Amino acid sequence: MPAPPAFPALAAPPPGGPASSAATPPPWLGYAVAAVAAAAFTLAALPLRGRLELANIVMLYLLVVVLVALRHGRGPAALAAVLNVGAFDFVFVPPQLSFAVTDLQYLLTFGVMLGVGLITGQLTAGLRFQAEVAAARERRAQSLFELSRELSGALLADQVAAIGRQAVRQHFGGEAEVVVSGRDDHLQHPVQPAAGYERAAAEAAFALPVAAGAPPLHAHGAQPGWHYLPLQAPVRVRGVLALRPADARWLALPEQAQHLQTLARQVAIALERVHYVEVAQEAQLSIASERLRNTLLASISHDLRTPLTALVGLAESLAASAPPLAPAQAGTALALASQARELATLVNKLLEMARLQSGERPLQTDWQSVEEVVGSTLRLLRPALAGWPLEVDVPAALPLADFDATLVERALANLLENAVRHGAPPLVIRVRTEPGWLAITVRDHGPGLPATDQDLFGKFTRGASESATPGVGLGLAICKAVADAHHGSIRAANAEGGGALFELRLPRREPPPLPTDVE
Known part of the structure; x- marks a missing residue:
């Protein structure tokens, strides 16, 4: 860390102003x-x-x-x-x-x-x-x-604290401490503070609300001469400035108290700037990591699709070969084909997720019949939904909607598969229109959503980390990616009467008028 800068020393101020007791001549x-x-x-x-x-x-x-x-x-x-x-x-x-x-x-x-x-x-x-x-x-x-010049070049909170402490000491003399708050909003007290510094007084000043027009200086604790000033930044309090000036009468002067408040404000703004620089750097690193992960997923998934498709075909051919296989061998071939299909589905989801988030899969919107999209999704999932009571509520007079039918069908299929894996019958699909929105709701009657702080729509997020239920936690993430691609939203909640409810909301505009017959 660079050494704190040397600030210009103060000459003797006007009568009645700050001055060192040793330098003040006798009256x-x-x-x-x-x-x-x-x-x-x-x-x-x-x-x-x-x-x-x-x-x-x-x-x-x-x-x-x-x-x-x-x-x-x-x-x-x-x-x-x-x-x-x-x-x-x-x-x-x-x-x-x-x-x-x-x-x-x-x-x-x-x-x-x-x-x-x-x-x-x-x-x-x-x-x-x-x-x-x-x-x-x-x-x-x-x-x-x-x-201001020195704070503009500070890149760490410790550097800001050292610069602010040096500036306050050189202007007011005595002792000073700049105590910074961490990410957990707790003060990081100095390991070896100046004599008389009190942690409890600093905590009290940190928790003290700074009202408009309130006195900038707050004295706490039993130690004489120590004053504690919250470092109020535009967003929130970033720490505490503790000061024991060489002459406490200095702070009774309005100009000196205002100058101390200005110093504290500059230090607080610098601390907030450093904080958001760190947040921006972390965000950039997270974006770069996400891009790298999407690229790897897309590359691996693309290279695995062809051999997995071939593996599924070979396993199905083996199970249906002539002459027929022995029952044990036929069961093994069918199990191999089933597992290969599961793995191929997983690879397809990985590739689809990577393409959606990387922007390689542009929307292909057109005016679609929502009823047809729901019907095609149910036909696609007929084997998975076999034996499940199903209630479909789609208004007959539902107007056409403008969306990507393939993506919406994929999102609806993922919501139904998630309900089959984690819920209980019956399943309910309901479509409603609201001003400017199309809402597609999928509900089950199972135990409901788990009590967890996890983001259900995050990638590789599962309701239980260790579970016999198959899946890697990509279905709901794909649903959210589809909603984001359409500038819509998706939410999850526990339904009244039990079960989980997922609602996919897509922007809706009025369809174009139908052409009239010309006689």
């Missing part, structure tokens, strides 16, 4: 500097007494106020203005070395000098504050830019 220092500056300038200006007009010396005192305001803010600038007025009166205004005033016009000078000094210091300190605010915002924007 009395500015006032001491103001007093020293007033005294030092007075001493330095002594040689100018008698050489410069008093108005020029006043302007130099104002310059001192501006410099103090630029460096130390409003309070020290106000003190410098008051001290400068006193020093100017004591040293430069006659009688010198005395606070007595012989000329009343100097009182106006003192008042103007003090007022201009205070106003100048106030404006200068305000400009300094605004400049520091702008600089702090620029640093936050630069920090977000650097974080």
